[in-house]
Amino acid sequence: MNFKIIVQYDGTKYFGWQKQPDMVTIQGEIEKALKIMTGKKVGLQGSGRTDAGVHAIAQVANFKCDTNIPVGDFKRGMNGLIGDGINIRSCEIVPDDFHARFSAKGKIYLYRILNSLSVDVFNRQYSWFFHRDLNIDNMQKAANFLIGEHDFKSFENTGSPRNNSIRIVRHAEFVKENDFLLFEIEGNGFLRNMVRNIVGTLIEVGLERFTPSEFRLIFESKDRSNAGTTAPSNGLFLKKVLY
Amino acid sequence: MNFKIIVQYDGTKYFGWQKQPDMVTIQGEIEKALKIMTGKKVGLQGSGRTDAGVHAIAQVANFKCDTNIPVGDFKRGMNGLIGDGINIRSCEIVPDDFHARFSAKGKIYLYRILNSLSVDVFNRQYSWFFHRDLNIDNMQKAANFLIGEHDFKSFENTGSPRNNSIRIVRHAEFVKENDFLLFEIEGNGFLRNMVRNIVGTLIEVGLERFTPSEFRLIFESKDRSNAGTTAPSNGLFLKKVLY
Numbered sequence: 001m002n003f004k005i006i007v008q009y010d011g012t013k014y015f016g017w018q019k020q021p022d023m024v025t026i027q028g029e030i031e032k033a034l035k036i037m038t039g040k041k042v043g044l045q046g047s048g049r050t051d052a053g054v055h056a057i058a059q060v061a062n063f064k065c066d067t068n069i070p071v072g073d074f075k076r077g078m079n080g081l082i083g084d085g086i087n088i089r090s091c092e093i094v095p096d097d098f099h100a101r102f103s104a105k106g107k108i109y110l111y112r113i114l115n116s117l118s119v120d121v122f123n124r125q126y127s128w129f130f131h132r133d134l135n136i137d138n139m140q141k142a143a144n145f146l147i148g149e150h151d152f153k154s155f156e157n158t159g160s161p162r163n164n165s166i167r168i169v170r171h172a173e174f175v176k177e178n179d180f181l182l183f184e185i186e187g188n189g190f191l192r193n194m195v196r197n198i199v200g201t202l203i204e205v206g207l208e209r210f211t212p213s214e215f216r217l218i219f220e221s222k223d224r225s226n227a228g229t230t231a232p233s234n235g236l237f238l239k240k241v242l243y
Numbered sequence: 244m245n246f247k248i249i250v251q252y253d254g255t256k257y258f259g260w261q262k263q264p265d266m267v268t269i270q271g272e273i274e275k276a277l278k279i280m281t282g283k284k285v286g287l288q289g290s291g292r293t294d295a296g297v298h299a300i301a302q303v304a305n306f307k308c309d310t311n312i313p314v315g316d317f318k319r320g321m322n323g324l325i326g327d328g329i330n331i332r333s334c335e336i337v338p339d340d341f342h343a344r345f346s347a348k349g350k351i352y353l354y355r356i357l358n359s360l361s362v363d364v365f366n367r368q369y370s371w372f373f374h375r376d377l378n379i380d381n382m383q384k385a386a387n388f389l390i391g392e393h394d395f396k397s398f399e400n401t402g403s404p405r406n407n408s409i410r411i412v413r414h415a416e417f418v419k420e421n422d423f424l425l426f427e428i429e430g431n432g433f434l435r436n437m438v439r440n441i442v443g444t445l446i447e448v449g450l451e452r453f454t455p456s457e458f459r460l461i462f463e464s465k466d467r468s469n470a471g472t473t474a475p476s477n478g479l480f481l482k483k484v485l486y
Binding site: 008009010055079084085086087089118119120121122124126 | 251252253298322327328329330332361362363364365367369
């Protein structure tokens, strides 16, 4: 049987999604729970990795195993076994050919910026605090250049193992919500640290260090060293995986 | 000079407000910062204690010291020295006779209940998760009995050092906000664990284990053992101190 799970997690205290020896990771914790539930070693396939500190509202993963445990009990059992920073939101049996990574058609990420004069301690782990004024109109104008099929090399971390850095971005929008500036981006796939590098560069546009046209030139230069800093991991949320 | 500060804190990782040997507490952390800033031991007076895990949106405290540091720099310096779970929101010089505890005319507490079918990992430290249906109308009817001057002995933790347990509650209201049920209560003062004991008993009314009239009888019995459980600390926020 092939199981698909949707997982919410608070990345604060985990060393990212990917299993690593001697590190507490989300994949590692769920696999541990699966082993207890099934008595066997079960490999969990995520839709992709998230880095240390990055959160997920709805990460998707699948695993294959045979069990007589009803699917609802299976979900409750896993939630009882994993730490309180991870929550299996749903668990269902899917066709054998479903693969969390290869079947994915795209992803939506959310980046939360807290743009206010004073810190909010309750959101410090879930946003990037930025007290200076931001020119949001210019940030949106710059973000519009991302839409479409492009080479995103300027926003790819160096040393990344990708064959090519061409991706399609379908949507990139800023929304102001009280003191929060929310950036949502949808694409067919994302390079390593791509969203955080885009946000780090868009912030420079917001601070009027770059104009939207200069942002475009940076983007077209395909040179990471021209772009801005990498935005902190704690503001980033994997919001949805599209199939 | 007499300084008044308004402090926001995430109580998750602190052993409450009150300074204790070998424990990381909010009072202890701020006093440490004050000592570094002024070079002297400065005693901090809070409006009252909060227990381990309880949060504050706006706790108030005062301290007396002489310093040439401008008040804005003083605030920034303290925020730079204390941990990221505490934020001094404001710092001002007040008349000498201002006393955070004795000058207080009342307090407002907020209790957050997450009433949904599934856990929200991002709110697990900031709410009491409760997946069962709650009869909110009955909870409000019961809460209305709290309004006025009463003996709150039924909701006072045993072994508390108070001379008397009579307090005035001015306001006690439930508001539904998406999946959250928010309970706000204002009074001239609160006994030890009073809000959490009230919420723990009102939850039983919500579960229809007690009717509002039975809640009134529990309240009037002045016997803690008749009331419900103590609601968890992580849902409780000191929202405002009134002067």
